[in-house]
Amino acid sequence: MAAQLVGTVGLTCTAPAAYYIGTGQLDRRAFVLWAANWIFASNQIHFVQLRIHAARTATFSEKFDRGRFFFLAQAVLLVALTIASLWRVLPPLTVIAFVPALVRGTRWFFQRPKSVDVRSLGWSEMKHGVTFGLLLALAFVCS
Numbered sequence: 483m484a485a486q487l488v489g490t491v492g493l494t495c496t497a498p499a500a501y502y503i504g505t506g507q508l509d510r511r512a513f514v515l516w517a518a519n520w521i522f523a524s525n526q527i528h529f530v531q532l533r534i535h536a537a538r539t540a541t542f543s544e545k546f547d548r549g550r551f552f553f554l555a556q557a558v559l560l561v562a563l564t565i566a567s568l569w570r571v572l573p574p575l576t577v578i579a580f581v582p583a584l585v586r587g588t589r590w591f592f593q594r595p596k597s598v599d600v601r602s603l604g605w606s607e608m609k610h611g612v613t614f615g616l617l618l619a620l621a622f623v624c625s
Contacts, residue, residue, distance in 0.1 A: 483527060483531050487524050487527060494520040497516050498512035515622070518579070522524065522579075522611075522618075523548075525555075529583075529586070530603060530607060531550065532549045533603060535547060540595040542591055545590070553587075556587050558582055560580070564577055564578065572619045572621075573624070576621040576622075579621055582614070583614060584605075586610060
């Protein structure tokens with residue numbers, strides 16, 4: 483997973499690059515866009531890895547044993563996003579862009595056990611990515 487997270491650093495650099503192409507500026511806002519995209523991509527990678535490695539878990543306690551860090555990181559991320567929004571580091575609507583992924587990640591711990599269909603999981607994560615991208619763009623346009 484570490485290599486995947488490092489790889490996303492490069493892949494998510496397209497966000498500030500696109501911002502620079504569109505505005506001609508490489509400023510704090512471009513960095514915030516990169517950070518938001520990297521955090522979201524990292525959350526997706528961690529969730530997919532958790533789902534694959536915890537495929538045979540059935541109860542909340544089993545899932546929590548496997549995904550304790552992810553579960554707690556979901557709450558920390560929501561608090562950090564809210565604080566960053568209140569301090570005007572992020573546009574306020576940015577928090578909303580993360581909500582679908584945070585709900586998806588937290589809800590899994592409480593769902594009944596089901597087998598992992600990797601293809602379905604991939605499509606679901608792609609939908610989350612598109613939703614995130616649209617909501618993030620909307621957050622920045624409206625700010």
